[in-house]
Amino acid sequence: MDLITQNIPALIVVTPLVMGLLTGIFGRKAAGWWMAMGTTSAVLAMAVQLLVNVLNSGTLQVTYQMGNWPAPFGIVYVVDPLNASVLTVVALIGAVVTLFARKSTLNEVPQDRAHFFWAIWQFCMVGLLGITITGDAFNLYVLLEISSLSTYTLVAMGKGRDRRALTAAINYVVLGSIGACFYLLGIAYLYMVTGSLNIADIHHILTTKVYPTWATDAPLYHKTVVAGFAFMAVGLSLKLALFPLHTWLPNAYTYAPSAVSALLASTATKVGAYAFIRVLYSLVGIDFAFSHLHTDQVLLVCAGLAIVVGSAMAIRQQNVKKLLAYSSIGQIGYICMGFALANQDGLTASVIHIFNHALTKGGMFMALGCVAYRVGGTRLEHLRGLGRQMPWTMAAFTAGGMGLIGVPLTAGFVSKWYLVSGAIGAGQVLWAGVVLVGSILALIYTWRCVEAIYFGQRAEGAPVVREAPLTMLVPTLLLAGASVYFGIDTRTTTEIAGTAARFLLGATP
């Protein structure tokens, strides 16, 4: 038992990797889902245990050395309050969506290849969890590519329902690979300067040996560090779909199988946002990125545009999945705005919104999965009049919509509250206004759906549909319920997010 508890940071990544391989070989028929479910449950248990361990440890940090190689030479996994909470989000969503996906994928994924689907599903978890936990910049690149490669494949598996999944996937391959290559190039520049790949070590060398020389007559490596950071920032912005680099996202989420959309929308871009926070706060440091280079101004403008343009584009969509995808672009804007403000409230808002938006969007995409399962489509006319025929599913969808607007007593309200107070605290009243404009736009697109659901009529002669099967309905309601619960009882989430924000701001001298 000790062997397991001591090695949790490694096992959380290794378990899905090994199980994914086994699933690819032995997971034919129903076995594939059971193996994926077992893995994701185990990962969830480990993630929660890690979060508890980290919060109870005095230093708020747990370091794990791979193969006992000490820090700058070997790869270390570093768990602090920030990535422990992101790990928990990924693991939680992974487990809940896997539960949902058994029935959902029956119609949407060719069943003779289901074992490959579940194998890749677990590889995607490997990548996402690995990016979050690793303390090594190059290791992060490798895991970024593992998650991306499996994501491309998962998106392309939607081809049975709509062949546009394939073109969405190839678009994603091209842009995702360019993003990853930029990140890789960025590491090369920083490696040239520091000779290290360990995130903490690079930060230490930069702050003690490189930055101080810039105030003197002989500045060292100024252009190299700036170029490296610029490449990394652009590469990661592509990965997290920050406006104007979001173009791969809408089609990928729309034409992927429902379960894949739910998983990706609530984890993949969030992990990208986490990686960006890590690069800004723990790798180059915000003194360099924000005070010296003023990247925060660029980020704030991009985030503000993401909120306005993403939400406005969502309003004109006829396909509700695409509507939610555009809304995701807006929500990523909120997360980026939070960490660009670089104060306690803003960073708290960012971390809390990673969690809250994962619950909200995950629940909504799963509700749409239920609709696709029963009705066969996710266009606005398919939702019309469903309020009476699938009351629970539609209640979950509406609760999620409320969360996107940020109605009080939903989780979305909590994050927006912190974001607005963070913006005002930083003297950026304009951006607080943009958040409110985003809420009004969210109100419009949510209302379009709600109107169709509760006031629309089913088309003449359309067959009466039943409520979604329990194995799909329960996970959907679970996430929708959680998004309301964490809007009412905000103590746990705000405390953990606040600790993470304090840790990040304190760790940067």
Added chain:
Amino acid sequence: MQLVLDYYNYWVCIILMMVGFYGVMAKTNLVKKAISLGLFQTGILVFYITIGKIEGGTAPVNVAAKGGEVIYTNPLPHALMLTAIVVGVATLAVAMAIVVNIRQTYGTVDEHDIHLLEHEMPD
């Protein structure tokens, strides 16, 4: 001219990357796009190798036997690039698999034609 000759290896990286990047952006044929992506990645591989190289450096193998002060090339970028090559191959394989599927369902690998076909489909 001196700038070009002194840093010719860096120029090779830049040219490789930009040729690849141009292909990714400008070519409408998806196969050419995927190949350009590979070229772009190769540019980065060469860049890594070149930053590890020291003039006159040898391989860091059996350094003790060579005696005295031995200048050797940094082996770490090479090790990193072995991983990156594998990643690049996997990316190319996934891209090609998707392109094959696109050819089967759309009957073309030209982005322009695909766009016209998709234009007629409802959202």
